[in-house]
Amino acid sequence: MNIALLLEMAAEAAPERTALVCDGKRWSYGELLAAARGSCELIADSGASHVALLDESSEASVIALFGAALAGVPYCPLNYRLADEDLTALLGRVAPALVVGDADRVSRLSPRAGHVVYPRAEFTLAAQEAVAADDAVYDPGEGIAIQLFTSGTTAAPKAAILRHSNLVSYILGTVEFASADEADATLVSVPPYHIAGIAALLSSIYAQRRIVLLPAFAPDAWLKLVDAEAVTNAFVVPTMLSRIIHALDKGVHADISSLRSIAYGGGKMPLELIHHALELFPETGFTNAYGLTETSSTVALLGPDEHRRAHGASDPAERARLASVGRPLPTIELEIRDEDGRVCPPGQPGEIYVRGEQVSGEYREKSALDAQGWFPTRDAGYLDDEGFLFLAGRADDVIVRGGENISPGEIEDVLLTHPAIADVAAVAVPSAEWGEAVGVAAVLRGGCDQPSDAELCELVRARLRSSRVPETIRFVPSLPYNEMGKLLRREVKAILST
Numbered sequence: 001m002n003i004a005l006l007l008e009m010a011a012e013a014a015p016e017r018t019a020l021v022c023d024g025k026r027w028s029y030g031e032l033l034a035a036a037r038g039s040c041e042l043i044a045d046s047g048a049s050h051v052a053l054l055d056e057s058s059e060a061s062v063i064a065l066f067g068a069a070l071a072g073v074p075y076c077p078l079n080y081r082l083a084d085e086d087l088t089a090l091l092g093r094v095a096p097a098l099v100v101g102d103a104d105r106v107s108r109l110s111p112r113a114g115h116v117v118y119p120r121a122e123f124t125l126a127a128q129e130a131v132a133a134d135d136a137v138y139d140p141g142e143g144i145a146i147q148l149f150t151s152g153t154t155a156a157p158k159a160a161i162l163r164h165s166n167l168v169s170y171i172l173g174t175v176e177f178a179s180a181d182e183a184d185a186t187l188v189s190v191p192p193y194h195i196a197g198i199a200a201l202l203s204s205i206y207a208q209r210r211i212v213l214l215p216a217f218a219p220d221a222w223l224k225l226v227d228a229e230a231v232t233n234a235f236v237v238p239t240m241l242s243r244i245i246h247a248l249d250k251g252v253h254a255d256i257s258s259l260r261s262i263a264y265g266g267g268k269m270p271l272e273l274i275h276h277a278l279e280l281f282p283e284t285g286f287t288n289a290y291g292l293t294e295t296s297s298t299v300a301l302l303g304p305d306e307h308r309r310a311h312g313a314s315d316p317a318e319r320a321r322l323a324s325v326g327r328p329l330p331t332i333e334l335e336i337r338d339e340d341g342r343v344c345p346p347g348q349p350g351e352i353y354v355r356g357e358q359v360s361g362e363y364r365e366k367s368a369l370d371a372q373g374w375f376p377t378r379d380a381g382y383l384d385d386e387g388f389l390f391l392a393g394r395a396d397d398v399i400v401r402g403g404e405n406i407s408p409g410e411i412e413d414v415l416l417t418h419p420a421i422a423d424v425a426a427v428a429v430p431s432a433e434w435g436e437a438v439g440v441a442a443v444l445r446g447g448c449d450q451p452s453d454a455e456l457c458e459l460v461r462a463r464l465r466s467s468r469v470p471e472t473i474r475f476v477p478s479l480p481y482n483e484m485g486k487l488l489r490r491e492v493k494a495i496l497s498t
Contacts, residue, residue: 001168003145004069006206007033013178014208021185021229022059022213029208032062039067039127046116048098050147052091053077055101056215057192060120062201063127064100069145073098074161076147077193081483084109086157090149091115093159093364147364148195148293159364160293162195169357170199170296171206173331180209186233187225189214189240191483196266196289199297200235209233219247223254230258235289237266237485242273245280256281261304265289267485268391268409270416270423271323278311290325290389292377294368296358299334300389302326317384323413324388332356334389335374336382349382349407351395380407397489399428400436401467408489411438411470414463415456420448423479425492429472437471439496444475472496 007029010019015030027035043051051068053061053076061077068075076094078087080102088109091097096114099106103117118126145164149157186204188211190197204211212229214222217240225231236244241264248254262277262284269288278286285304291297302325310322328334333355336344344350353374361368361375369375380392392407399406408426415424422445429439444450453473460469480491 002069002142002164003167003171003202004036004066006168006171006202007036007066009177010205010208017182017208018210019205019208020059020062020211020213022057022215025059027059029205032059033066035059035063035124035127036066036070038130039063039123040070041130042118042123042126043067043071043073043098046098048073048096048116050074050076050094050097052094052097052099052115053101053192054080054087054099054106055120055192056080057188057197057213058120058124058215059213060100060124061192062211062213063124065198065201067127069164072143074144074147076149077191077198078149079191079193090157094147146198148193150293160360161362161364162293162296162360163362166296166358166360167198167202169331170298171202173329173358174298175203175206177206178208180204180207182210183230184233185210185212185229185231186235187212187214187222187229187231188235189217189222190235190237190266194266195291195293195297196235196237199291204233219243220252223247223252223256226256226259227254232258233261233263234259235263235265238264238269238273239267239481239485241269241277245273245277248280257283259284261285261287263287263289265291265298265325267481267487271413272416274307274322275311278307288325290391292379294359294361294375295332295354295356295377296360298329299332299354299356299359300325300328302388321384321388324384324390326389327387328354328389329356331358333374334383344382346383346385349380349392352377352379352381352389352391394489397427399426399438401431401438402434404467406438406468410464411440411460411468414460415440415442417463418451418456418459420445420451421456422446425479425487425489426470427489427493427496429493429496431471438468439472439474439493440470441474441476441479441492441495443478450475 011029011033016028018026019029019032020027065075091110099115099117100123103119106117142164144161146162148160186209188200286307288302289298290300313319335353336350338350355374359375378395380395392409411426412424423443425441428436431437457469480488
């Protein structure tokens, strides 16, 4: 089954229903499908091996996604925020491509790669004008649907590929067809080159929910769209939610009473922030969605009821579950394994492995699946007695001090309980005695006096043990994150090394 069938089903069931809203322009499901079929003609005529997007989210990105699917060509949205050198390398890896977006930049960086380039507006217009005949027959196949380059926070980007079967499995396992009311609207504000944005498009179209695109996130604009479009559903990353709450706290006015559901993921959610959000949005259901590019998005969920129970709980174990990412989806198998590959009992940390039809675990370079189809996520974590999954950072982020493995997350959680600490990151720093030791970069909360190193070290020693006590502490104006809210630990290490 090809992902284009999701749009075809929605357009056949309700061709006049509004499918997409972007910059004030509205597209019905019928219009969106017609444009996708027109773009399929452009793609087929171009002879391109990939359809690349070098642009913000827009109607062009949605048309290109489904046009590529109909044409049987991988869709590859690129990170337009990358430096020229990095982007040049990626453009070379998808050549020859039909590229939608920044034509000037493509011509400057990759002039001899054979790309066919359309600026956004020209592509949309050409797709509408190239609408295929009514009797056109599409047989796009079920091969590679999406190619996404990983964020490369610790190494050069890998080309993760998602097949139609992976994505369709995720949608059919999590969404009921045509289940949305005509008034339902989802606000998509994450970048188009992130799996969360693609998953939001596919799931909303299959449910026949109206999609409201915000090309460039800003908290005031986000709140304005929620108000103007009576948005009912939204997905944000933690840094976005923090800025939205800050705007509301500062007095930005917007009617957000329509907002029934906010899903979040893509980075660690500070406990203080989600507690505040639950109080600020008392009628909104919050969902923590954990997933990866290689798993076609979400593999575990902490749902709205679980959020509210944990938020109001007096039992420490139940309250602690607000820091979890919930339980695996019914369609997913999940295990925690130690360094020797043995399955860990509840409470014991290790590396997270997942298996299921939506799990690709595949790269252009090679497959990462083992012989039994399990994918090593490289995320560290543990399961509690009731199957709730707690993350402990990337497996590569573990600090090895004198042969003892230390999770940065446990140190960060303790330091964030200090009233003067607004944000913190723990990383490995070189140590002549231990090989590696704990280094900490911290951000001071506004209006607070800076605590002494001794005070913070004693806080860690009292809550954990002496091996977790930082050897180096440095206060910085802010910590480095990428646009999806993921902490760039390699840059933290660079800060602490200077």
